[in-house]
Amino acid sequence: MSDGKAGLQLRSLIKKSGELEISLANVPTPEPSADEVVVRVEASPINPSDLGLLVGAADMATAKASGTKDAPIVTASVPEAAMRAMAGRLDESMPVGNEGAGVVIRTGSSEAAKALMGKTVAMIGGAMYAQYRTIRASDCLVLPDGTTPAEGASCFVNPLTSLGMVETMRREGHKALVHTAAASNLGQMLNKICLKDGVPLVNIVRSPEQAQILRKIGAKYVVDSTSPAFMDDLTNALVETGATLAFDAIGGGKLAGQILTCMEAAINKTAKAYSRYGSNVHKQVYIYGGLDLRPTEFNRAFGMTWGIGGWLLFPFLQKIGMADALKLRQRVVAELKTTFASHYTQVVSLQEALQLSHIAVYAKRATGEKYLINPNKA
Amino acid sequence: MSDGKAGLQLRSLIKKSGELEISLANVPTPEPSADEVVVRVEASPINPSDLGLLVGAADMATAKASGTKDAPIVTASVPEAAMRAMAGRLDESMPVGNEGAGVVIRTGSSEAAKALMGKTVAMIGGAMYAQYRTIRASDCLVLPDGTTPAEGASCFVNPLTSLGMVETMRREGHKALVHTAAASNLGQMLNKICLKDGVPLVNIVRSPEQAQILRKIGAKYVVDSTSPAFMDDLTNALVETGATLAFDAIGGGKLAGQILTCMEAAINKTAKAYSRYGSNVHKQVYIYGGLDLRPTEFNRAFGMTWGIGGWLLFPFLQKIGMADALKLRQRVVAELKTTFASHYTQVVSLQEALQLSHIAVYAKRATGEKYLINPNKA
Numbered sequence: 037m038s039d040g041k042a043g044l045q046l047r048s049l050i051k052k053s054g055e056l057e058i059s060l061a062n063v064p065t066p067e068p069s070a071d072e073v074v075v076r077v078e079a080s081p082i083n084p085s086d087l088g089l090l091v092g093a094a095d096m097a098t099a100k101a102s103g104t105k106d107a108p109i110v111t112a113s114v115p116e117a118a119m120r121a122m123a124g125r126l127d128e129s130m131p132v133g134n135e136g137a138g139v140v141i142r143t144g145s146s147e148a149a150k151a152l153m154g155k156t157v158a159m160i161g162g163a164m165y166a167q168y169r170t171i172r173a174s175d176c177l178v179l180p181d182g183t184t185p186a187e188g189a190s191c192f193v194n195p196l197t198s199l200g201m202v203e204t205m206r207r208e209g210h211k212a213l214v215h216t217a218a219a220s221n222l223g224q225m226l227n228k229i230c231l232k233d234g235v236p237l238v239n240i241v242r243s244p245e246q247a248q249i250l251r252k253i254g255a256k257y258v259v260d261s262t263s264p265a266f267m268d269d270l271t272n273a274l275v276e277t278g279a280t281l282a283f284d285a286i287g288g289g290k291l292a293g294q295i296l297t298c299m300e301a302a303i304n305k306t307a308k309a310y311s312r313y314g315s316n317v318h319k320q321v322y323i324y325g326g327l328d329l330r331p332t333e334f335n336r337a338f339g340m341t342w343g344i345g346g347w348l349l350f351p352f353l354q355k356i357g358m359a360d361a362l363k364l365r366q367r368v369v370a371e372l373k374t375t376f377a378s379h380y381t382q383v384v385s386l387q388e389a390l391q392l393s394h395i396a397v398y399a400k401r402a403t404g405e406k407y408l409i410n411p412n413k414a
Numbered sequence: 415m416s417d418g419k420a421g422l423q424l425r426s427l428i429k430k431s432g433e434l435e436i437s438l439a440n441v442p443t444p445e446p447s448a449d450e451v452v453v454r455v456e457a458s459p460i461n462p463s464d465l466g467l468l469v470g471a472a473d474m475a476t477a478k479a480s481g482t483k484d485a486p487i488v489t490a491s492v493p494e495a496a497m498r499a500m501a502g503r504l505d506e507s508m509p510v511g512n513e514g515a516g517v518v519i520r521t522g523s524s525e526a527a528k529a530l531m532g533k534t535v536a537m538i539g540g541a542m543y544a545q546y547r548t549i550r551a552s553d554c555l556v557l558p559d560g561t562t563p564a565e566g567a568s569c570f571v572n573p574l575t576s577l578g579m580v581e582t583m584r585r586e587g588h589k590a591l592v593h594t595a596a597a598s599n600l601g602q603m604l605n606k607i608c609l610k611d612g613v614p615l616v617n618i619v620r621s622p623e624q625a626q627i628l629r630k631i632g633a634k635y636v637v638d639s640t641s642p643a644f645m646d647d648l649t650n651a652l653v654e655t656g657a658t659l660a661f662d663a664i665g666g667g668k669l670a671g672q673i674l675t676c677m678e679a680a681i682n683k684t685a686k687a688y689s690r691y692g693s694n695v696h697k698q699v700y701i702y703g704g705l706d707l708r709p710t711e712f713n714r715a716f717g718m719t720w721g722i723g724g725w726l727l728f729p730f731l732q733k734i735g736m737a738d739a740l741k742l743r744q745r746v747v748a749e750l751k752t753t754f755a756s757h758y759t760q761v762v763s764l765q766e767a768l769q770l771s772h773i774a775v776y777a778k779r780a781t782g783e784k785y786l787i788n789p790n791k792a
Contacts, residue, residue, distance in 0.1 A: 136677045278574045312467040313726055331713045337499045345721035348691055
């Protein structure tokens with residue numbers, strides 16, 4: 037298969053019967069059209085945003101392995117209550133992997149495509165958990181000389197998401213940020229951006245160890261949601277920073293509501309008169325992840341001027357338009373080995389990615405555990 | 415006191431000790447300045463939006479009566495967990511009553527003020543649960559001849575709120591509405607507006623009796639949240655109407671999330687391809703009330719393009735500006751006895767409003783029970 041005419045591709049399938057099946061399919065590589073290239077994928081991260089498609093709503097505690105070492109199969113059951121949300125993808129075998137990087141090994145006939153021959157490129161567009169990916173030349177980001185595919189594998193999702201948060205803050209008229217699961221790869225990037233740009237950032241973590249990670253890279257405001265003093269600590273940090281916008285990767289549980297409650301308390305510390313409806317300062321939490329799959333719960337103890345909503349990178353990029361999106365992308369390339377450097381705890385092959393022992397680790401979505409798939413790992 | 419130089423005023427006080435005290439104070443009526451008038455208040459509704467200030471976060475199951483028949487006092491305890499939200503009003507005796515109507519009995523020296531002498535006017539601005547209210551002439555809405563204070567008592571909150579919902583729908587690019595607690599006084603108004611303006615409206619009620627009330631006034635889409643078929647019924651109504659904006663008076667429990675879930679299901683019924691992030695149609699629920707005081711809970715089974723937020727009349731009116739707000743107000747006066755007619759189940763004096771038997775009814779915030787206070791009831 038070294039000619040790249042065909043290769044392995046990871047597939048996720050949820051059957052009408054309620055069974056998830058993850059497997060490797062041997063698929064022919066589509067021939068590149070004039071404007072396309074074929075990339076040998078050498079690095080693709082497992083982001084939390086990939087897990088939604090990879091394991092769907094399946095209960096991975098029920099996961100079972102079958103198949104062979106070269107063609108492993110993992111099955112697990114999807115709880116009946118969760119099947120409604122899966123309706124759109126039933127019985128459809130889906131490729132996975134939002135972003136990745138690799139080397140261009142074949143090109144279409146256009147000048148733009150031919151110019152990429154042999155280059156190391158970063159890509160976004162799905163189906164990256166595969167040995168080969170045919171993609172439009174314009175969807176490739178050429179990495180600077182001396183950059184490895186592993187270094188460029190996470191060029192899009194985390195860097196653009198963290199830049200998008202700061203950009204959203206500016207566009208919606210806030211002056212500081214709150215971020216949860218803040219010791220994550222993305223959270224560390226966000227700290228580096230905010231330190232560089234002078235944006236006050238309140239980091240919420242879930243352990244003293246995570247707080248330590250952030251303090252080491254220079255974070256000024258770090259509060260631990262497992263501390264008994266959490267609400268007071270958070271309120272104090274909000275008084276100091278004036279943050280009225282939060283990005284929440286947790287989603288489930290009470291955290292989003294606690295943030296709004298503390299924002300309101302911080303605002304009222306300087307309020308002059310009582311208003312039965314609370315302050316009229318807009319407080320916003322955007323939920324962009326679902327590390328905690330439980331329901332979101334809040335008690336509305338924060339007046340009437342608030343919002344909670346979903347936030348997603350692609351609609352955001354569309355909203356700001358091509359020119360501004362390109363500026364963000366250029367910043368990522370310029371600071372790829374500093375601000376936007378990613379760290380991985382494991383590099384696995386496609387087959388290894390289907391081992392239950394690995395799934396047990398990466399499906400936990402634990403902060404500090406970050407997997408990279410190398411589909412062409414020997 | 416018939417000269418209006420002093421009169422009774424209802425007061426709500428929450429003490430640092432955690433005790434709510436509602437009482438009647440005899441207060442001097444402020445002399446009107448040049449641009450002000452004194453109104454003898456004859457009708458003021460108890461809206462859900464008044465209860466927040468009147469009883470605060472107190473547990474009214476603990477309410478006790480004391481004082482005398484003419485000067486009754488009601489006390490109740492505020493659960494400790496709720497005291498944080500009360501911080502801004504502690505140990506401050508507060509007047510209550512957002513809106514009301516009455517007759518102008520004395521005026522300042524300006525022409526505008528003098529022109530109101532003897533007129534029946536509607537007012538907004540708080541402290542209406544009182545025998546006399548000194549207020550700026552420009553904050554009075556002169557009612558057409560033949561309109562009683564009782565007919566004009568609810569000129570502002572419910573009429574402008576329901577008009578504000580339709581206006582918000584138009585301004586935010588939606589084409590139909592969902593409303594909860596839909597058989598309420600406000601909900602019936604909203605139905606009349608929507609029928610008149612040709613706006614599809616999905617009414618969510620909590621009993622077959624409430625459904626019946628709305629069908630009788632011509633509502634086309636009525637779904638009952640206590641029915642086992644609720645989710646399917648709601649989804650079908652959303653497919654037919656295309657509603658992607660809801661106004662929710664309930665606030666607590668799972669309803670807001672269920673509405674978003676059904677909106678997403680309705681949108682996906684016509685979707686062409688599976689998107690792991692759900693549809694990219696923005697779905698919005700505005701919570702404008704808190705009939706259910708429990709926490710709000712939702713499971714985020716509706717993609718990433720959604721929002722839940724607070725909605726309040728006054729910030730909305732400020733946002734649309736004076737000229738547009740005036741247009742809404744003019745429509746209210748023009749249709750006061752038709753579209754915007756209110757119905758009350760009880761008319762009580764200030765003393766009667768403090769009887770535990772009445773409090774037990776109006777503090778329930780039950781649909782169909784609507785109290786009017788006449789502070790000058792003989």
